[in-house]
Amino acid sequence: xxxxxxxxxxxxxxxxxxRTPFGETVEALGGSASYFALSASHFAxxxxxxxxxxxxxxxxxxxxxxxxxxxxGLAIAAGRTFRWRGEYNVELGHAxxxxxxxxxxxxxxxxxxxxxxxxxxxxxxxxxxDLQLEVRRQMRAPKLVISDTMDYWIxxxxxxxxxxxxxxxxxxxxxxxxRALAGETQLVRAAERLLEQGARAVIVKKGEHGALLRSxxxxxxxxxxxxxxLRDPTGAGDSFAGGFLGWIARSGRxxxxxxxxxxxxxxxxxxxAIEDFSPRRLIxxxxxxxxxxxxxxxxxxxxxxxxxxxxxPNPK
Amino acid sequence: xxxxxxxxxxxxxxxxxxRTPFGETVEALGGSASYFALSASHFAxxxxxxxxxxxxxxxxxxxxxxxxxxxxGLAIAAGRTFRWRGEYNVELGHAxxxxxxxxxxxxxxxxxxxxxxxxxxxxxxxxxxDLQLEVRRQMRAPKLVISDTMDYWIxxxxxxxxxxxxxxxxxxxxxxxxRALAGETQLVRAAERLLEQGARAVIVKKGEHGALLRSxxxxxxxxxxxxxxLRDPTGAGDSFAGGFLGWIARSGRxxxxxxxxxxxxxxxxxxxAIEDFSPRRLIxxxxxxxxxxxxxxxxxxxxxxxxxxxxxPNPK
Numbered sequence: 001x002x003x004x005x006x007x008x009x010x011x012x013x014x015x016x017x018x019r020t021p022f023g024e025t026v027e028a029l030g031g032s033a034s035y036f037a038l039s040a041s042h043f044a045x046x047x048x049x050x051x052x053x054x055x056x057x058x059x060x061x062x063x064x065x066x067x068x069x070x071x072x073g074l075a076i077a078a079g080r081t082f083r084w085r086g087e088y089n090v091e092l093g094h095a096x097x098x099x100x101x102x103x104x105x106x107x108x109x110x111x112x113x114x115x116x117x118x119x120x121x122x123x124x125x126x127x128x129x130d131l132q133l134e135v136r137r138q139m140r141a142p143k144l145v146i147s148d149t150m151d152y153w154i155x156x157x158x159x160x161x162x163x164x165x166x167x168x169x170x171x172x173x174x175x176x177x178x179r180a181l182a183g184e185t186q187l188v189r190a191a192e193r194l195l196e197q198g199a200r201a202v203i204v205k206k207g208e209h210g211a212l213l214r215s216x217x218x219x220x221x222x223x224x225x226x227x228x229x230l231r232d233p234t235g236a237g238d239s240f241a242g243g244f245l246g247w248i249a250r251s252g253r254x255x256x257x258x259x260x261x262x263x264x265x266x267x268x269x270x271x272x273a274i275e276d277f278s279p280r281r282l283i284x285x286x287x288x289x290x291x292x293x294x295x296x297x298x299x300x301x302x303x304x305x306x307x308x309x310x311x312x313p314n315p316k
Numbered sequence: 317x318x319x320x321x322x323x324x325x326x327x328x329x330x331x332x333x334x335r336t337p338f339g340e341t342v343e344a345l346g347g348s349a350s351y352f353a354l355s356a357s358h359f360a361x362x363x364x365x366x367x368x369x370x371x372x373x374x375x376x377x378x379x380x381x382x383x384x385x386x387x388x389g390l391a392i393a394a395g396r397t398f399r400w401r402g403e404y405n406v407e408l409g410h411a412x413x414x415x416x417x418x419x420x421x422x423x424x425x426x427x428x429x430x431x432x433x434x435x436x437x438x439x440x441x442x443x444x445x446d447l448q449l450e451v452r453r454q455m456r457a458p459k460l461v462i463s464d465t466m467d468y469w470i471x472x473x474x475x476x477x478x479x480x481x482x483x484x485x486x487x488x489x490x491x492x493x494x495r496a497l498a499g500e501t502q503l504v505r506a507a508e509r510l511l512e513q514g515a516r517a518v519i520v521k522k523g524e525h526g527a528l529l530r531s532x533x534x535x536x537x538x539x540x541x542x543x544x545x546l547r548d549p550t551g552a553g554d555s556f557a558g559g560f561l562g563w564i565a566r567s568g569r570x571x572x573x574x575x576x577x578x579x580x581x582x583x584x585x586x587x588x589a590i591e592d593f594s595p596r597r598l599i600x601x602x603x604x605x606x607x608x609x610x611x612x613x614x615x616x617x618x619x620x621x622x623x624x625x626x627x628x629p630n631p632k
Contacts (some may be wrong), residue, residue: 091501185407187524188542208503209525210537221526221539221616226504260619294621300537301617303576305610 004118005047013050013126019087022231028278032125035235039242039269041067049073077104130169142211146170166198168254224272243269320434321363327441335403338547344594348441351551355558357383360565365389393420399461445476462486482514541587559585
């Protein structure tokens with residue numbers, strides 16, 4: 001058996017047709033596993049478990065391979081590839097789904113081979129929480145498992161989503177998902193509530209406001225990288241997850257310091273995803289550019305606290 | 317002439333009646349100058365220029381004095397004190413104004429005496445931008461002038477609001493105000509646009525997402541202090557301004573490092589304002605508690621970036 005991939009992702013590979021105020025794209029490469037894998041591939045070898053139809057363009061598969069991504073788990077099923085059509089308004093906050101064709105994805109049932117089961121770092125991308133649990137239980141002895149979800153599953157299977165939260169090391173959610181799942185409008189309380197409900201650690205992705213990590217021991221916040229020309233927010237969350245888990249897999253450590261760096265790396269990779277349509281910028285970027293953005297983010301938050309708080313000698 | 321106050325604030329002193337999902341208060345002390353002065357008084361001597369009516373409770377004046385606030389500029393005019401009645405929904409994001417009685421505030425025309433004109437640090441709180449400009453021009457040689465505004469003035473006098481922006485050192489706005497004034501939905505671009513329009517530096521207050529500072533040289537972000545029990549967001553922005561300018565006045569420096577500390581101090585003081593109705597917690601707090609929150613905020617954002625970004629040896 002050849003060496004297992006450092007990172008395993010189980011999710012969707014799709015063809016996206018997207019319109020934003022800044023342009024549009026038709027049947028471009030999309031899907032949570034695609035964005036994640038292309039992002040994480042900057043840091044460590046990635047294996048992908050997903051399904052496409054017979055119409056999936058071979059150039060996309062070649063792109064994955066050119067990034068060193070192991071596509072032995074990318075099954076080709078009879079039928080058409082999963083398609084999503086959506087648009088964003090000028091605020092770019094929320095995608096408005098115009099059409100979803102599940103196609104071959106509707107019967108997706110991830111089967112992991114022995115190599116995949118041995119991967120130390122795992123991303124359970126946004127799929128049915130029942131499938132996420134199946135995958136989780138197939139893994140041999142992973143060092144770190146992270147998960148994503150979406151409003152659709154929170155509305156339909158909240159208990160199963162919470163079960164996933166309890167079975168993974170870090171659960172990623174966006175702001176609205178965290179509020180909805182916790183039943184709390186204030187984000188600080190929502191994160192705490194999710195810990196009370198059994199999550200070990202949660203990362204709340206806040207779009208242009210960055211991301212926060214909350215666990216029993218840890219409370220960390222990173223801003224978003226300040227992108228001057230946001231064109232298409234699709235894939236930001238999965239690219240964030242790719243930067244986060246990629247950083248951890250590359251360093252081989254899961255201590256508090258590494259987790260903080262990993263969040264900043266997630267924010268950095270998300271910034272590339274949103275600068276252009278489909279994963280174009282995410283593929284184009286290189287270590288020097290990634291490092292430059294990491295340094296910018298670092299400099300945006302750091303300061304000295306000394307001299308320590310000076311009491312006011314004035315009022316009684 | 318006795319020594320001028322270190323900090324001068326020109327703004328409103330009001331009686332607020334507020335309802336939130338967590339309680340309500342009737343005719344409590346409110347107004348931008350009140351929150352600002354009580355916040356800043358933890359750091360340096362504050363002088364207040366504002367107007368109240370003959371019905372203004374003497375206990376509030378005594379409270380200001382007990383905090384070492386110079387109220388020689390708090391005029392008492394014939395008539396009733398400015399009153400505001402508002403409520404917040406469960407999201408606590410935006411106040412819904414139920415009633416505004418300007419009363420004596422409708423003819424407010426700040427007149428500064430020589431002592432006030434000599435103050436080195438000035439906060440032009442949210443009043444008519446024409447009045448803000450009048451006050452700005454009466455100041456002798458201030459070291460740092462900061463301003464606030466609100467949607468009402470941006471809608472009615474956008475050119476005058478921009479004129480204020482150009483005449484002060486740092487303009488404070490909340491997220492919606494920055495977007496509206498700049499005509500840009502993306503916050504990063506909105507801040508840049510305001511610099512292009514002549515602002516020297518802007519601080520965008522983002523509520524539970526913290527605040528950012530943007531100038532030609534500087535790009536800094538601080539998270540909000542994670543308050544577990546938010547009860548009434550009224551006064552958060554003015555308390556932020558009080559912590560920000562208070563820190564600067566206390567340290568006597570305006571370098572980049574001090575500005576960053578000052579933003580964290582602003583976020584810290586805002587966190588006290590929102591934990592209870594009216595400025596109760598803001599008054600109660602003490603240097604040890606302030607320092608504790610400053611340290612928490614500091615620890616929430618700091619990390620090492622070393623070892624530097626490791627390139628992925630894997631993909632071609």
